[in-house]
Amino acid sequence: MKKLLALSTALSAVALSASADVTVMSWGGSYATSQIEAYIKPYTAQTGVKVTMVDADNPATPVKAMVEANNVTVDVADVEYADAIRLCDEGMLETIDPAILPAAPDGTPATEDFLPGALTDCAVSTIVFSTVYAYDTTKFPEGPTTMADFFDLEKFPGKRAMRKGAKANLEMALMADGVPAAEVYSVLETPEGVDRAFSVLDKIKKDTIWWEAGAQPPQLLADGEVAMTTAYNGRIFAAAVSEGKPFQTVWDGQVFEYDLFVIPKGAPNLEEAKKFLAFATDTQRLADQAKWISYGPARKSSASLVGLYSDGKTEMAPHMPTNPDNMKNALPSSYEFWVDRDAELNERFNAWLAAN
Known part of the structure; x- marks a missing residue:
């Protein structure tokens, strides 16, 4: 019985450990690299949680298909604004309480620190792209x-x-x-x-x-x-x-326009997805992404932290x-x-x- 109990506990621990991993779907290329460097590597270093990045030509399309098939395999997805609104209206996304998002360094609440329109019922903006x-x-x-x-x-x-x-x-x-x-x-x-x-x-x-x-x-x-x-x-x-x-x-x-993070309805690791999303959209992380690609951060408090490209010499501001x-x-x-x-x-x- 003790062996059975020990085995059961071990299997539960493995299951819990596996369920804590997060899968993020994004657009690939240099954009995905910027997210890996600014969000994913620091998050794993700080929490020990493994984050896997998968690519799609437009993540909104597979997200919709996964939710409709009741077979969701990603926890967080990066989508365009109109897609975020439409998927939310169709009940395809989890709602996101802005209270889970960290305040700016000076204490300004996230609801006041994000640029106008950057927070919606089901999405949190990360960048302004063009x-x-x-x-x-x-x-x-x-x-x-x-x-x-x-x-x-x-x-x-x-x-x-x-x-x-x-x-x-x-x-x-x-x-x-x-x-x-x-x-x-x-x-x-x-x-x-x-x-x-x-x-x-x-x-x-x-x-x-x-x-x-x-x-x-x-x-x-x-x-x-x-x-x-x-x-x-x-x-x-x-x-x-x-x-x-x-x-x-x-x-x-x-x-x-904005690109935004969303959590598909039925995400396998919902609570961990929320933690990752909150971390990835804090002031420092959004500023850090601008070291890797010329997209503007969606938080006001990030702007003053944007400096040089990762080459250490190119000023990013003119390229935003x-x-x-x-x-x-x-x-x-x-x-x-x-x-x-x-x-x-x-x-x-x-x-x-x-x-x-």
Whole structure:
């Protein structure tokens, strides 16, 4: 009986130990590296809890599939804002009480320290990222400077690459066509505005490669397959600064938004997931992530702690989407717009893509 009891206790300990591990799903590439360095390694060092990172082209898609199948294998996922709102509305995510989030170093509550809109019922923002476009300076020494230039194949010949989807592409097309950033969504809310955006995309459709994973755009540029590409700003920064690629970011017409951590409904290690999420979104950790990639932290108190890149010499501030010089013609992505219209506009986008 004693042996049975001992065996049972040992097995319970193993089960408890195994259940304490955390699995985080993110976007891969240099972005995942920044999270591993800033969040995961320090968390494991401090707690002894093993954190595993898994990659997805867009984590919202597998999260929805897992919850619907009642087979959730990840504890925390990194998603875009409109997806966080939609998944929460559909009951796919755990609610997150902001009381679990640490205050700023000066005692300011998390609810006041995060940037406006950065906390939602089911999600906690980590970064401000931007969809921009970039080009190879060896192909265009003088360089394009405006969003209109991206769509101008005569002035700047060569293949383009864009994300395979409606979001950001439609907004950029309208800005290229002269719509001021402040009016983009009011124009896109009309059938005529959507037609106008697609007619701009028509100009470059036959010369465009469509990417799906964030690591693809810098690779397409590096391989010489395209002369310009839309991309997440941090991926271009990483390729240019870490790898010395001759890439230049064009900030005109950037579309910026939050990325957020969520906990899928039915996460296997819910309590440990909450602890990890609270740790990863504290002031220091969000500032630390900016040492590894050029995304702005979602907490006000983190801003003053952002300094040099991990190379010890590159000032990060000029490479942030939120730098004043980069915000002169910038568009905040409207999650309200995309929560309501994502399915409809992507259906149209896919039909447009399939048509000759």
